[in-house]
Amino acid sequence: MKYYLKASTLLLLLFLATSCKSLDIKKITSKIDTEIGSDSSEDYFQGVLIYDLKSRDTIYSHNSNKYFTPASNTKIFTLYAALKTLPENIPSLKYIAYKDTLFIEGTGDPTLLHPYFKDSSALKLIKKHNHIALHLNHFKEERFGPGWAWEDYDSYYSPERSGFPLYGNIVDIHMTDSLMVTPKIFQDKVVPIDYIRNREEEKNVFYFDTSRKDTLSVPFKVDTSLTKGLLETVLQQQIKIVAEMPSLIKKTLYSIPSDSVYKRMMLESDNFLAEQLLILSSSTLSDTLNSGTARRYVLEHYLSDLKQAPRWVDGSGLSRYNLFSPESMVAVLTKMVEEFPQDRILHLFPLGGVSGTLEERFPGNPGPYIYAKSGSLGNNYCLSGYLITNSGKTLIFSFMNNHFIKSGAAVRRSMQHIFEHLRDNY
Template structure:
């Protein structure tokens, strides 16, 4: 009885929310009534905003709290995507190097794809292998291992690998125990114990624990340092790697790897935090000899995002930090820039769809083709969705629907969001 009552209240609230949204969109004189009803819904104890922009008419059709600051979570990856498109070429800049006969001096650019468990790219490895003598310059980054404001207890989780100038294997150890215990890269095989433990790795050392009940393959970040990277490089190259303090005199060349769009798509569709952080480091490699997320962010804010309606507080590429603050107005503005500067076909391939291939596990709306191309952003008590919406008549709208500090289950927030966006799709 209690469950049925709650379900009834929930769907009644959704219906009222959508009805009052439609009334509000018909006449500005009804906005006050809409705002009142919106605040009386279960969202009234949280902080929320909706901004909708009609691209065809270049006109904002609705704005509620659009100028207020929200914690964006992974909506930050939209800004990271835009940063990549402004600074990076079509192919990832994998290495910077100087070659002298059969000797190569190289340094990392932050390219995340090298030997990555998903990309499995070894293009740069094959390039380096052509040289008999290899020198590596590892001192070209000002980055800490984590971004500011990241949660310390995430150190053993797959979504929180350390940042580095020369990431290898995605900076994670891939572990599996069926039919026998194996680790990739093999360097860590002797550092894995099959046992129950509070964490999957010791916080400051590469000692790993695999719960015997886990039968699936798991990824655990490893502690990165110069010695570990040198050993991994030696193993995969099959030759010694010498470390040098500085490059020889002369201009550096850039060796390019896989298409950047494959990295962007993986970041957006899987909300991959590691790829997002490394994209900002990659961007900084085109601006300075020292890799720095802060350099990429500051250059974007000064050069390409100086016209945002409200200037953000932006501290990382992934949105893991709760220090990030963006307004929905600013996210809509960035989404407009992306739509203006990138073909819609390419753009909609980079953004996840609200269907079983992207944002939700199942598509439960027969008679409707997926019509939302958007990036979600969530962590505890926060759920945001920003992107593009195709209406029934084929118009393209930009929207940002942000929700912070709620205490209801997040699936109720997602239900609100979809019901509202579906009503806009049907009406226009």
């Protein structure tokens, strides 16, 4: 009898605990339903998935298996691809020392002479040799991604993709006592007038209003002769262009920590770094540089279990051809913290109210609680990442908004109400 009473008591307590938890979840989801179903949200498309990492419970789901234009949320997939395919340090260069010549080819490394990283690891190696042969034919990629806006060619956020990028494929122009241009090779290519465009579309002629106080960053048009000229200028020695590498084993030169590039990409939503990271990933999989190789490999080998196979066409999310579901976003975010240390992953994401593209958005009270990647294109705003509740639980979420015509600020306010509700009550 005593055993029976104890068992009955335990069952009752378990039932009550489960009932209380169900009531709490229902109360939380009811609040989210109200926000999602409000009059202000009824004229655009929303998808939401909120997942409890520890309990493996889905807290809330709304259109989570539907496809959305993700914008820069695409960089979450790019980050995962890089984490799975790249070593701790960036593969900067592949080379063969043969007879009296150093043969070199790029890996797509975006950091060489980049204005932020200023890495010169490859230059230090090259300068040790008197005869340099540069191979560029292994880059098999269009300069722009599919679906990119053609008119963005002269915008800072749309540099060309390339196999041997230098200076971030960007020209920086600013005015001090005189016109300052980096790289200096473009000094006489800058026309000091106020003009509707920053650069001619098909050639490296730039326009700069000398009355502006800030720095103008403009993508330059990449070609073989320019890459050769930029390298020769910085090395102060002649370089020969070759059609192929010798048939010998290539060595790889490694440079800066990979995490420093990932963090910069995620915090600043840097499109150039995102595109080049996929090209860099392809350099570890094949002798040919092509971002499609990296995307296919990651989807086939690491993400074949996704319930909604994404349409993934670039690394940055500039293309509106990209299509991802909230469920796929949450799946990849979950894989990240299961396969790599959680502290490392959180460190790579913008922190709400503190850093990167979230510095002025989704602040905490009293402290920050959201680690997430935003994504915005005209009429679209998405946010996916991790939410740490006041009770210490980690929630993984993806909140995707497409086709709204009201302000993005209004959309974000609605999202913030939901996030704060989860933070305070879950």
